[in-house]
Amino acid sequence: AFTLVDLQADRVRERLAQRHPALESLCEIGWIDGEMSAADTQCRIAQRLSSPDDIGIVVICADDDHGNFVTALQTALHLSATDIPIFVRLSTSAGLAEILRDEKSEAALAHRIEAFGLVTECCSVDVVLENRLFRFAREFHRAYVANRAKAGVPDSDPSMKKWEALDESLRESNCEQAEHLKVKLLTAGIPPEAAGHSHPVAFNDKQVEILARMEHARWYAERRLAGWTYAPPPKNVAHRTSPHLVPWEELDESIRQIDRDAVQAIAPVMVDLTGSSPAPTHETS
Numbered sequence: 001a002f003t004l005v006d007l008q009a010d011r012v013r014e015r016l017a018q019r020h021p022a023l024e025s026l027c028e029i030g031w032i033d034g035e036m037s038a039a040d041t042q043c044r045i046a047q048r049l050s051s052p053d054d055i056g057i058v059v060i061c062a063d064d065d066h067g068n069f070v071t072a073l074q075t076a077l078h079l080s081a082t083d084i085p086i087f088v089r090l091s092t093s094a095g096l097a098e099i100l101r102d103e104k105s106e107a108a109l110a111h112r113i114e115a116f117g118l119v120t121e122c123c124s125v126d127v128v129l130e131n132r133l134f135r136f137a138r139e140f141h142r143a144y145v146a147n148r149a150k151a152g153v154p155d156s157d158p159s160m161k162k163w164e165a166l167d168e169s170l171r172e173s174n175c176e177q178a179e180h181l182k183v184k185l186l187t188a189g190i191p192p193e194a195a196g197h198s199h200p201v202a203f204n205d206k207q208v209e210i211l212a213r214m215e216h217a218r219w220y221a222e223r224r225l226a227g228w229t230y231a232p233p234p235k236n237v238a239h240r241t242s243p244h245l246v247p248w249e250e251l252d253e254s255i256r257q258i259d260r261d262a263v264q265a266i267a268p269v270m271v272d273l274t275g276s277s278p279a280p281t282h283e284t285s
Contacts, residue, residue, distance in 0.1 A: 003030035003048055005041060022224040036060065037071045042078045049084055056082075061089040061117070072113045089117040135273055136178035137171070138163050143265035144174075147258070158237045167237050169226060176222045177215070181266065184211050195274075201267045212259035216248050219259075 006012045009031045016023065023029070030048065034041040049056040058075055060068050072088040079086075145160055153160055159170055166174075182192040188207050195201050203211065223245060231241035244255050 001028035001030070001054075003032060003045070005032040005034060005036045005045070007033070007035060009033035020225050026221045026224055036062070037067070037074055042074060045075070046078050049079065049082065056084050058084060058086045059088075060086065065090050065092065076112050083112070086113045087116050088113055090115040091117060132273075133175060133178050136181060136269065137174040139269045139272060140177050140262065140265060141166065141171075141174045143269060144258075144262065147261040147265070151254070159235075169240070170237070172226070173219070173222060176218070177262065180215075180218050183218075184214060184263070184266065187211060187214065195270060201270045203263060203267070208260055208263050211263040212256065213248050215259045215262050216251065216256075220245060 004012060004016075010033065013029075013031055032041055032044055036042075045058070049058075058079070060072050060075070062068050062071075068088045068090060072086050075086055141163055148157075148160060149155075158167055161167075163171070185192045185195050185201070188203055188211065190201060223240075223242065226240070228240040228242055228245060230245040231239075231243065233243045235242045235244070244251060248256070
């Protein structure tokens, strides 16, 4: 579930529905018509994030750097009794963003805020040519092909093509999977920034099952938002139909195993791309 705040919430809702018609069927969306920095709006946001059973974040992404920064500090103040992270869009690293990243900064609330969208990061050589996310996506696809080949899937299957020849929608799906990596690591209690370095990646059987369900749910939402629909076998990439667009409980065991394989591929991919040592085997539970 998420809540969107905008001075023209109805207009944004209409545009969002036109762009992603399946979105509201996949998640619960709340709408607040108002100014993000307004006291009333801040109180309503705090109320929506007050449930101890929910994991919440706040993302502030208006066009004004200064306004975003001030709103982020106001939001941090309203949420001071929680540890909810706040992400704020800042286009340049000078000034405001530096305050957030300065470990010696006296602005205590600033340490709960993280800047994103910096031009220096979005336009770096690493991002433009082949960023970290892209490398993870390609390695996840490589692992998928290897596992499916062992299961007897022929090379003629569209999803078995080499990365360079893969359909664009399938490459995007791999990128979405790579982008979801942080969520899976956090769910398993592994700090993403330390994964593969000071904190080796390893999952027990229970975690694999939980993360496999998460991966299917992520894939289901991603496919639906991309315009895919359910249809009986076989999968048709050109028509964007798949027989696997069903809840986890309705999946064949062989398809569930694909999601488990995707989760179990995380550890070796982390080793390959971070140069870390494999995690020691530990007991399952």
